[in-house]
Structures are given as C-alpha cells and as structure tokens.
Amino acid sequence: MSIRENINQIKATLPDHVSLVAVSKTKPLDDIMEAYTAGHRDFGENKIQEMVEKQEQLPRDIRWHMIGHVQRNKVKYMAPFVHLIHGVDNMKLLREIDKQAKKHDRIIQCLLQIKIAAEESKFGMSAEQAALILRSDETAQLDHIAIVGLMGMATFTENMEQVKQEFTKLKTIFDELKALQTPNCNLQTISMGMSGDYQLAVACGSTMVRVGSSIFGERNKNN
Numbered sequence: 563m564s565i566r567e568n569i570n571q572i573k574a575t576l577p578d579h580v581s582l583v584a585v586s587k588t589k590p591l592d593d594i595m596e597a598y599t600a601g602h603r604d605f606g607e608n609k610i611q612e613m614v615e616k617q618e619q620l621p622r623d624i625r626w627h628m629i630g631h632v633q634r635n636k637v638k639y640m641a642p643f644v645h646l647i648h649g650v651d652n653m654k655l656l657r658e659i660d661k662q663a664k665k666h667d668r669i670i671q672c673l674l675q676i677k678i679a680a681e682e683s684k685f686g687m688s689a690e691q692a693a694l695i696l697r698s699d700e701t702a703q704l705d706h707i708a709i710v711g712l713m714g715m716a717t718f719t720e721n722m723e724q725v726k727q728e729f730t731k732l733k734t735i736f737d738e739l740k741a742l743q744t745p746n747c748n749l750q751t752i753s754m755g756m757s758g759d760y761q762l763a764v765a766c767g768s769t770m771v772r773v774g775s776s777i778f779g780e781r782n783k784n785n
C-alpha cells in the first residue's frame with residue numbers, strides 16, 4: 563500500500579480524540595510530501611539535525627514533533643519552529659527550552675517523558691520526579707514553556723500483557739499528575755503507542771500515537 567493509503571487507514575481506526583504523529587525519521591522528503599499531500603501535517607523526528615534540515619525544505623505549516631532524546635546544547639536549533647517536544651526528562655532541559663523559546667518570543671509545548679519500560683536503556687523520569695517539576699515554583703516562572711502532557715515508551719517485547727501494564731501505568735500517572743496544575747502546566751496529552759502497539763495504547767488511554775514503519779515502511783535497524 564502507498565503512504566497515503568497507510569495514513570488514511572490508520573486515521574480511520576483512530577478515535578477523534580487521538581491524534582497521529584507520522585514518524586518520518588530516516589525517510590526522504592518525498593515520503594513526507596506524499597503524506598503531506600494526503601492532508602497530514604504532524605511529523606515526528608528523533609534527531610534535531612535531521613528535523614532542522616527537513617523543516618528548511620518542506621512546507622511551513624508542518625507541525626514538527628521532537629520525539630527523541632534531546633541534548634540541551636541542540637535545543638537552540640529547533641526552538642524557532644518545533645511544535646511539541648515529547649522527551650523532556652529533566653529540569654535543566656526545561657530551563658534551556660524556556661530560554662531558547664524566549665529568544666523567539668514563543669511558548670514551546672513540552673511533554674514530560676516518564677520511564678514506564680523495564681529496559682535500562684529507555685530515558686525518562688519517575689512519577690515522583692515529574693510531580694516535583696510540576697509543583698515547583700521555578701516551573702511556574704518559566705513562561706515560555708507549556709507542559710501539556712506526558713510521553714512514554716513501552717518495553718520492546720512481544721509480550722502484550724506487559725506492554726498493556728506499562729501503558730496503564732502511564733495513564734494512572736497522568737490522571738494523578740493532572741490534578742497538579744500550575745499556570746504553565748495543563749496536562750491534556752498522553753503520547754504513547756507506536757506501529758506495533760498503538761491500538762493497545764489507544765485502548766489504554768493514549769491521545770497521541772507516534773507511528774513510523776506502518777506508514778512509511780521499515781527503516782534500517784537501529785533507528
């Protein structure tokens with residue numbers, strides 16, 4: 563099936579309250595344009611450099627999602643345009659995003675990444691660390707960021723029961739943290755679910771799925 567058909571088929575299965583980020587990492591501009599022409603506007607990349615290069619060459623109304631691990635010293639490159647940063651996992655990074663957003667007179671939307679997977683390699687913070695950030699006076703004073711939700715990645719496993727438990731855990735944490743509101747924190751979004759597990763994620767409460775290979779085809783390994 564074509565990219566257009568894949569994207570339309572996935573969208574048709576998603577409830578109205580769930581949005582789709584088409585993960586275009588490693589894929590060429592033509593592939594993104596095919597999805598764009600089909601009406602899609604939200605694209606996700608996991609490397610800042612690659613996202614910047616694509617952004618420069620593609621239509622301005624694309625909403626770019628940074629879904630990968632963010633190095634603080636690279637925030638400045640995406641600050642002029644990034645729509646949503648999914649992987650915020652520490653206060654220092656939040657401070658830097660605020661600082662760079664201010665230079666461009668923007669408010670950058672962020673998700674706090676929560677570690678739900680059993681694997682050591684996955685980034686993210688605990689529910690307690692997220693609560694500290696949401697409660698802190700310093701966060702309340704960062705007026706160029708808006709914390710709009712949480713993001714999580716399940717363990718890479720065939721065991722769907724385990725994945726379900728991890729997604730459910732994120733939904734529970736979300737419901738708890740939603741109560742902690744500061745002026746610039748208003749949790750609305752739960753970003754969870756990828757090609758292999760997005761339907762399960764939606765059933766567990768996801769409001770934003772990040773789908774790559776089911777739209778654009780397989781990537782080379784390690785991406």
Ligand SMILES: *Cc1c(COP(=O)(O)O)cnc(C)c1O
Pocket residue numbers: 585587608629630715755756757758772773774775776785
């Ligand atoms: C690559 C990636 C995805 C998409 O993965 P697929 O299995 O190709 O759908 C989703 N989220 C993150 C954080 C990724 O790095």
